[in-house]
Amino acid sequence: MPDNNTYLVTGASGALGRLVVEGLLRGGATRVIATSRNPASLADLAARGVVTREADFNRPETLEPAFAGATHLLIISTHEVGSRADGHLRAVAAAKAAGVRHLFYTSHAACDTSTSPVAPEHVVTERAILSSGMTYTILRNFLYAENLLMVLGNALEEGRFYGTAGESRVSWLTRRDCADAASGAMLHADAHANRVYDVTGPRAYTYAEVAALLSQVEGRPIVYEDLSEDGYVDLLVGRGLPRPAAEVLLGLELSLRSGEMEPVNDMVRTLTGREPETLESFFRHGRGAAVAPESLDFLQHEMHDRA
Incomplete structure (x- = not known):
């Protein structure tokens, strides 16, 4: 059965985002959009048929046009600790306005109870996603090896x-395992609708x-x-x-x-079909x-x- 969904990955010029795009392509997705603050950095993906667009979470006017036409969208959390929550909320709002059906997000393990300094902004983002009315899948990634x-x-x-x-x-896992878990969840979205997953090593x-x-x-x-x-x-x-x-x-x-x-759980295997x-x-x-x-x-x- 042909896959008529359109998959979008934000932050696709980063190491994790690029691996997610690769996973989508490997998995048979034919409609893939990759966004970045610097879309020129995605030229190699564009040469392979991936649509590339500018999306800057700090420039709200770029977001809804960038997200147009996407049915399944992954927000990769940004690195600006202390100021990233606002950008994440703009991205969630733009996804809803653009008509995205299923929203995915890379979060932080145990963020709702964690004392980690990186956790609070993930909590804010998760709450916005849960209250958005969109179908969602939240991937709470453990620490990268x-x-x-x-x-x-x-x-x-x-x-x-x-x-x-x-x-x-610490249940360390590799960035590639995080990426493949994300692309696996996106490609089999209906099986993971409205779920929050810990993704461990x-x-x-x-x-x-x-x-x-x-x-x-x-x-x-x-x-x-x-x-x-x-x-x-x-x-x-x-x-x-x-x-x-x-x-x-x-x-x-x-x-x-x-x-x-x-x-430790088997979520990588569940989402990818292979061992981490x-x-x-x-x-x-x-x-x-x-x-x-x-x-x-x-x-x-x-x-x-x-x-």
Whole structure:
């Protein structure tokens, strides 16, 4: 049966958005729209038949025209922590005005109870989606394995890495698994209507267990050292991170202590039909091609906004 839906992905020039578009194309979607603040960056997708448009959440006049004709639309949360909720709400309103039937959103795990500094704006966005009257699917993604790249360089050089999360566990998953889960949900939208899903990795690790896994992969000892809260901030500042950004990272670390990132489920398999990538596989095969963790780009905005 032909797929007559038109799928739209916002933020398609970002690493996650581009992977979602790729997943839609692989899955047989023939009507795909990719939007970006800089549509010229989507030229390679346009060459493959993807419609590309400008959509800037901070320029509301671009949104409804960009969303016109879309039946299924994925809002990828932006990185401007502290100012992104307004942009998200504009996108939700524009999607409704454009006649979008099914709205998808990449949210944050346990955002309604989380103490993480990134959670509140996700709560605001989720509430707007639930009250919009549109059919919805909310994907509460757990932490990217790519975020570990922030510490990997120093860990390999020094034989240790640092945090302040204690014995808490994190169910890491790769950006590709998040993307494939999103495209899978979009392509089988009716089965996932009006649902809120936690999207987790296949196993939860303490930082000490991450260090042990790195040791196994690298063939040499790498250890984890748990610091006090002040010690962690001082370490980050000493390595060149502005104090406001270091305090944001501290807030993320402290939120892990509640156990909010520990759950493990089979949602990646449910949405994609395959098993999620393991952290060991990512360390062995994925990290060489990975880039700096896009999900923490918001730190640049935090540094600027709080300076």
